[in-house]
Each structure stands twice: as structure tokens, then as C-alpha cells.
Amino acid sequence: MIAKPEDFFASYLAANNAFDVARIAAHFHVPGAVIFADRTVINENAEAHRASLETVIGRIRAQGVVRYDLLVQEIDRLSMDFAQGHVEWRLFDGEDKALLRVFTTYVLRRDEALGWRIAAILEKGSERL
């Protein structure tokens, strides 16, 4: 269980670098939302969410990505139970060349039993390098 929003992103980055769907999924609340510029994807339950993660991870790996890095630009404590982190992802290939920058905001919610997890993701954009 992640007890502080400041500890969330190190754990989330490690789960992503393991390409481990179960570990990544453990960082999310359900239902949860992934909000893009042109649409919103709702993951209503854990099963739908895992399927969605499998698809995303498969698509990323197909681009040759083997590693992520994550720069946390700011963590904003909105209230006792909500925080958000504005981050920049970098995605690297097998030669450690950065392929992509992705700009994302994570809305985190604290649950007494589950700790801090993602309630919503805002996919703000990306840039191919």
C-alpha cells in the first residue's frame, strides 16, 4: 500500500519497467478514467482494466520500447484524499535511445485500505524524439 503521494511514482515506474500488468493494475482504482484530448476511456472493473493495460503495453512494446523513465514535474496536494502529479515520461529502445516523450497528469485518490492509487489519467500529449 502506498502511504504518500510522493512515493507513488517510484512504485508506478518500477511496475511499468517490469511490464507487469498485475503490478501496474495495482496502482489504479476502478472505476477509473483515461482522458484523452478526443475521448474518455472508462475502466469499469479490474478485468476491463487489465485487458486495457495488456493492449497498451503490447502497443508500446511493438514500438521497440524496453524501458521507461519518469520525471515528476510537480505533485499537487488538492485535499486530504486527492492529489495529482504532473509527469513527463521518456520511453527508450534497446539501445537506450529515447523514442518518445509523453506528458501526463495523474489524479490520485487515497483509500483507507488501498492507499494512494490512480483515479484518472489525463493524456496531455506526446512528442516523438
Next chain:
Amino acid sequence: MSVLAPTPEAFLAAWVAASDARDAAALAQLFAPPTLVAHRSGARVLADEAMVLKALTGVVSRWAAKGIARHAATAVRIDRLSADFAEIHLIWDLRDADDEPIQSPQSSYVLRRASDGFWRLAALIEHSDGTGG
């Protein structure tokens, strides 16, 4: 009548006007469903326009039952996150017709600029209901 918000600031003004009018249909036009409503103990999803309108009809009924007549936004912070995303963080000062305070809920509104250029609600965060409970 169309309720359109060309800026996040206009969104807030339209939201206040529709709330003071207890106009669920006008409020519903400010949503971009599916919309996640996250609160302290969980979240619910307003999947489509019909669900949004039904939920808002219930909300305005509760406002009427409590005698809430005026919605003033205080401690407002508007963050532009990108060209297409913005957030409004605020504390509502909800008052009755005699200007007596009733409730002061804290909320955050995640807005997205749609392809028509207007800003709508993609997610709502209800930090507290402002009753102290």
C-alpha cells in the same frame, strides 16, 4: 438554448448561472460523457447524456430541498494544463435566499476542450461535501 463555454472561465460562469437557476438541462450541456465523478470513498461513472441529466436532476432537487439558492465560487484556481486540458479548483459558498451559508463543498473540475473548441467537464472531483461530515 445552447450552453457553450469558449474558455475555462466561461465554463465556471455558465456553471454558476445554471446552478443558480437549478437548470439541470443547462448543466448537462457542460458535460462530456462518459464523465468520472470521484469522491472520497470511491467513484461513479456518468456514462452518457441520459445518465448525466438524471444525476443532475437529482442534484438540483437536493439543492431545492436544502434551500440552496446561490452558488458562489471562492478560492478559485484555474490551471491550464495543456492546449486541451484545464482544471478549476474551488470551494463553493452555497447560500439560501436570505444569504445564509448552508454548505461549502470543495471541488475540482477537469475540463477538456472538445473539437468544436468549447470546454466541457471530463471529470469531477468532490473533495468534500462541505458539511463537516
